[in-house]
Structure formats: structure tokens, C-alpha cells
Amino acid sequence: MGPFLLVTIQIDLYDRLALNLEADLVQKVHQTGARGVLIDISAVSIVDSFMGRILGNIASMTRVLDAETVVVGMQPAVAITLIELGLSLKGVHTALDVERGMALLQTKLDLDYEMADDDADDIE
Amino acid sequence: MASSVSQLLKSNKARLLDLWIQKQLASENLRDDLMTNDELRGQSEDLIGALTKNITEENIDQVESNQFDEVFEILSGISLARAQQGFTPRETGLYIFSLKEAILELLQQEIKDTGELLTAVLKINRLLDSLGVVTFETFIKGREEVILRQTEEISDISTPVIQIWEGILALPIIGTLDSSRTQVVMESLLQKIVDTGSSIAILDISGVPAVDSLVAQHLIKTVSATRLMGAECIISGIRPEIAQTVVHLGIDLSNIVTKASLASALKHAFAMNRMVVRRLEVEKKTF
Amino acid sequence: MLMTLSKDSMSITREQDLVPFRNRVKEAAVKIGMGIVNQTKLITAASELVRNMFRYAGGGEVLIEIVSKGRESGVRLTFADKGPGIANLDLAMQDGYSTGKSLGLGLPGAKRLVNEFDLKSTVGQGTTVMILKWKNG
Incomplete structure (x- = not known):
């Protein structure tokens, strides 16, 4: 998987599982020295504030380890609900699907070589 | 009797x-x-x-x-x-x-x-x-x-999402944007993004009579939801009066790309997708 | 006039109850033909409230009802716990306020996702939250 890790969440997670995911993923990034993490949530039907917080945590934690996190494939209903809930996943990059997520990570890596930090694509 | x-x-x-x-x-x-x-x-x-x-x-x-x-x-x-x-x-x-x-x-x-x-x-x-x-x-x-x-029926037909280019959607909003209308707009826009795999959506508000803080809030919500999906949103059709009210009301649209016309929004979208539109040089023929 | 068409209750005692509970709510929503976006909003709100109940009171009871009023039908959920109660309701309903270590979006966020929201709490006795989502709400 080159410099990127891909995680596909296929079931609705309860809290303990989500926390495990967070811990495992951060471990994995450290072990592999991955420069990017893709989290595919296209099969997830509910993202509540807890799950949203986990996604945000993963993004911040991996960033400290010099890897960017992209959440891909969010369902329209989930996006609308998150906005209404008041959660816009600040600091988490998003993409429509895995392919585009990869492309986004690749451009971020390329940019890294060219210039210093650029967070222009961050979600507000 | x-x-x-x-x-x-x-x-x-x-x-x-x-x-x-x-x-x-x-x-x-x-x-x-x-x-x-x-x-x-x-x-x-x-x-x-x-x-x-x-x-x-x-x-x-x-x-x-x-x-x-x-x-x-x-x-x-x-x-x-x-x-x-x-x-x-x-x-x-x-x-x-x-x-x-x-x-x-x-x-x-x-x-x-x-x-x-x-x-x-x-x-x-x-x-x-x-x-x-x-x-x-x-x-x-x-x-x-x-x-x-x-x-x-009106709220259904008044929110057409059109694919104007590969990867680019346009949604002309006509009339006021209240909360139930915003729901319909968001739903159809996000679904179309998934269906067409588009990464840019242009919301054209030329047909919106007035933008107050509530309407602006609805627009911002729509833009945020679009971004969560992994697509970018451009708001076009901003008339001078709207620019004035937006500033007077202290509404912050600085995080959103806004354009005066649909044409300039499309141009911006092309640039984001690294595409250019140019006129072909036609050789002048002399008779 | 609000009429209850069906009633179902479930007790929440463990964290693992969250997923089956969400499925029960979804079943009720699907039964009345609620659209996917409203379903998601309802289940997410329910999820926030169940988590609160679990975190602050260690669990409780949830009543799942299908209700109707005129030509509208909806799902009503009532969360009742015997926890410590909420001392300051206004503060609890504020975005970003939390006594626990959370984002503080639970109560105000859940309220924004549903059509009706009613919170009653007595310190030392417990908290009851009722939410209602109309099919086309």
C-alpha cells in the first residue's frame, strides 16, 4: 500500500471499538511510517458526536506523526446530519471515494516537497 | 294535522x-x-x-x-x-x-x-x-x-441539480431559501454529487431575492455539508445589494469561494480541475 | 391529537446495547416510511442521548413509540434514567458545554436534529428526555 494506509469501516461501531480503532491506527502509522491514512466510511450509516470526535482525533494524532488523514465516502444523509448536529470535522480532509482520496494525499505529499506547510484545503 | x-x-x-x-x-x-x-x-x-x-x-x-x-x-x-x-x-x-x-x-x-x-x-x-x-x-x-x-411539487421542481461539465454541478436557486427548502436542496445536491462523482458544485443565487443572516446560514450549511462529502462549493450570482447586506449583517463568507456570475464560477471550477477553455486560432484567409 | 400506534421498550445497561438499540429505532422509522435523511437524524440524536444516559447515569430505559397526529406519523423516543440529574438545564443545552470530557454537542445537537425535544431533570433523582421526529419533519 505504498506510503498510505487504508481503513474500511464496515460496521456501526460502538464506543469501545471506535477507541480501539483510534489506538490501532496510530500504532500502525508509527510502525509503517505511512504518510497518509484513508478512512473509508461509505458503509457507515451513523456518525454521532463521539464518532466524529474519534475521526478528528485520528486526524490530529496522525498529523503529529507526519501523516495526513482523509475521510472518504461519507453518505449524504450522514453529512447533512453532522452539519445539523454542529460538527464540521475541522482539520479532517475529505474526498468522495478512495481513488480521489489517494489523489488528494498524493498532491499533499508532492506539495510537501515543494513548499512548507499548507493547510489551505482544511475543512472549516 | x-x-x-x-x-x-x-x-x-x-x-x-x-x-x-x-x-x-x-x-x-x-x-x-x-x-x-x-x-x-x-x-x-x-x-x-x-x-x-x-x-x-x-x-x-x-x-x-x-x-x-x-x-x-x-x-x-x-x-x-x-x-x-x-x-x-x-x-x-x-x-x-x-x-x-x-x-x-x-x-x-x-x-x-x-x-x-x-x-x-x-x-x-x-x-x-x-x-x-x-x-x-x-x-x-x-x-x-x-x-x-x-x-x-414546487419545492421539488425548483431545485434542479444540473451537471454542466464532467465533475462540475450547478444548482440555480430560485426564490427564498428557508430551512425546509435548504433540506431539499442539500439532499438533492449531495445525492447528485455521489451519483455523478462530481467534486465541484456551483450554487447560483441570482434568483434569491434577498440574503439575510438566516439564508446565509442555510447557504453556509449547504457548503459545509458538501465539503464533508469531499466536494468543493462555489457560490455565484452575488448581486451588489447582496454583497452590501452580507457585510452590513456581519455575515462571514470568507471561507467560501464567491463569484459574481455563473460564468466566472465555471471558469474558477475549470481552473480547480486544471482545465482551460480557449478559442481556436482560425487562420485568416485572404480572398 | 397525538395517538400512540405502537410501543416498545428497551433497557440500556451496557455499551454494546448501543448498536442493537439503533437498529430498533431504525426499524420503527422504516415502518412508517421515514426518508433516509430524517432516519439518520433521528438515530444520531438517539445515539447522543443514549450515550449521555450511559455516561452520566450508567444506563436506563428507552421507550420507542410510533405516534400519529392528523395525517403525520412519527417516532417518539423517551429516555429515562435514575442518574444524578442535571443541575443547570440552560447550561446543559448550550453548545460546547460539558461536565464530562465530550464535545458538549449531545443535548443541543440532538435537539437540532428532531422536531420536538423535552428535557426534565431532578437533581438526585434522574433525567427524562423525550424526542419526536415526524416522518416528513
Whole structure:
């Protein structure tokens, strides 16, 4: 998987599982020295504030380890609900699907070589 | 004493129907374009049938009695249907009031004693007036249903999401953006993003009469939801007045790409997708 | 007039109850033909409230009802716990306020996702939250 890790969440997670995911993923990034993490949530039907917080945590934690996190494939209903809930996943990059997520990570890596930090694509 | 009012109505059912139909056919408010005469007759026969079946000497001045339920039900059905078929309130009202005339005429022919006639007329008046009220209530309810349905249809057709280029969607918003409309807009936009795999959406608000802080909030929500999906949103069609109000109200749109026209938004979208549109150089021919 | 068409209750005692509970709510929503977006909003709100109940009171009871009013039908959920209660309701309903270590979006966020929201709490006795989402709300 080159410099990127891909995680596909296929079931609705309860809290303990989500926390495990967070811990495992951060471990994995450290072990592999991955420069990017893709989290595919296209099969997830509910993202509540807890799950949203986990996604945000993963993004911040991996960033400290010099890897960017992209959440891909969010369902329209989930996006609308998150906005209404008041959660816009600040600091988490998003993409429509895995392919585009990869492309986004690749451009971020390329940019890294060219210039210093650029967070222009961050979600507000 | 002559036979009672209720019995009179029961035994003269057929004559009453004829009288009523005659009155309706003679009326200048007859709408044979909306309903055939046979249908009208059938409808009227049902109503008279129910009325004469349920009316008794005891309940004639007790309109609230549930013995009239069947009559009210049939009448409600008729006026509901008329509201949807496009009858005017006047036409629907006259339908039931012409029955009153027919009954009164019948009573006049049958009851010779003036005192008795007056009592009968008063009773019939009260009964038919409440039927009139029911007619109006249900007529208005029918109209409201029509309006409700149209509102839904309008909100559906007024939010077309168009794919204007590969990967680029446009959504012209016409009219005010309230919260229920925002829901419809968001839903159809996000679904279309998934269906077409588009990464850029242009929201054109040229057709939005005014942007207040609530409308702006709805726009910001739509943009945020689009970004969560992994697509970018451009707002175009910002008129000078809108720019003014937005600043005066202190609405922060600095995180959103805004363009004056749909054309410049499209140009920006092309640039984001690393595409250029250029005019082909045509060789000038000399003749 | 609000009428209850069906009633179902479930007790929440463990964290693992969250997922089956969400499925029960979804079943009720699907039964009345609620659209996917409203379903998601309802289940997310329910999820927030169940988590609160679990975190602050260690669990409780949830009543799942299908209700109707005129031509509208909806799903009503009532969360009842015997926890410590909420001392300051106004503060609890504020975005970003939390006595626990959370984002503080639970109560105000859940309220934004549903059509009706009613919170009653007595310190030392417990908290009851009722939410209602109409099919087309």
C-alpha cells in the first residue's frame, strides 16, 4: 500500500471499538511510517458526536506523526446530519471515494516537497 | 294535522330530487364542463337518499346528533371532490343551498297551514345551514390539500441539480431559501454529487431575492455539508445589494469561494480541475 | 391529537446495547416510511442521548413509540434514567458545554436534529428526555 494506509469501516461501531480503532491506527502509522491514512466510511450509516470526535482525533494524532488523514465516502444523509448536529470535522480532509482520496494525499505529499506547510484545503 | 316534515320528505323523495335537479340544471352556475349531468344526478340522489333515510321528527332540530353522520360524510366527500375538481366556492355553496330551495318549495306545496309551514321552514333552515357550514369547511380543507401538494411539487421542481461539465454541478436557486427548502436542496445536491462523482458544485443565487443572516446560514450549511462529502462549493450570482447586506449583517463568507456570475464560477471550477477553455486560432484567409 | 400506534421498550445497561438499540429505532422509522435523511437524524440524536444516559447515569430505559397526529406519523423516543440529574438545564443545552470530557454537542445537537425535544431533570433523582421526529419533519 505504498506510503498510505487504508481503513474500511464496515460496521456501526460502538464506543469501545471506535477507541480501539483510534489506538490501532496510530500504532500502525508509527510502525509503517505511512504518510497518509484513508478512512473509508461509505458503509457507515451513523456518525454521532463521539464518532466524529474519534475521526478528528485520528486526524490530529496522525498529523503529529507526519501523516495526513482523509475521510472518504461519507453518505449524504450522514453529512447533512453532522452539519445539523454542529460538527464540521475541522482539520479532517475529505474526498468522495478512495481513488480521489489517494489523489488528494498524493498532491499533499508532492506539495510537501515543494513548499512548507499548507493547510489551505482544511475543512472549516 | 298534516304529516310531519320528515315523513313528507321521505315520501316525496323522488319529487324532491327532480325539483332539485331542475334547479341545478336551470342555474347559470351549472358546470357541465366539470361534471356530467348524470354524475350530478347520482351525487344528488346519494345525498337526498342519506338525508331522507336518517331524518326523523325527533332529530330534525338536533343537527349535532350522530344520526346525521352519514349525511355529513357524503356531503364532505362531495365538497372535497369539488374543491379538487376546480369548482368555485360559490358553485359549491349554491349546490347545497339549492337543495334548501327545493325542500322549501316542496314544503310550500304540501303544507297549507301557515303556522305549520313556518315551523317546518325554520327547522329545515337550521338543518340545511349547518350542512352549508360543513360544505365550506371541507371545501376549504380540500383546497388546502391542493395547495399543500403544489407546494411540495414546487419545492421539488425548483431545485434542479444540473451537471454542466464532467465533475462540475450547478444548482440555480430560485426564490427564498428557508430551512425546509435548504433540506431539499442539500439532499438533492449531495445525492447528485455521489451519483455523478462530481467534486465541484456551483450554487447560483441570482434568483434569491434577498440574503439575510438566516439564508446565509442555510447557504453556509449547504457548503459545509458538501465539503464533508469531499466536494468543493462555489457560490455565484452575488448581486451588489447582496454583497452590501452580507457585510452590513456581519455575515462571514470568507471561507467560501464567491463569484459574481455563473460564468466566472465555471471558469474558477475549470481552473480547480486544471482545465482551460480557449478559442481556436482560425487562420485568416485572404480572398 | 397525538395517538400512540405502537410501543416498545428497551433497557440500556451496557455499551454494546448501543448498536442493537439503533437498529430498533431504525426499524420503527422504516415502518412508517421515514426518508433516509430524517432516519439518520433521528438515530444520531438517539445515539447522543443514549450515550449521555450511559455516561452520566450508567444506563436506563428507552421507550420507542410510533405516534400519529392528523395525517403525520412519527417516532417518539423517551429516555429515562435514575442518574444524578442535571443541575443547570440552560447550561446543559448550550453548545460546547460539558461536565464530562465530550464535545458538549449531545443535548443541543440532538435537539437540532428532531422536531420536538423535552428535557426534565431532578437533581438526585434522574433525567427524562423525550424526542419526536415526524416522518416528513
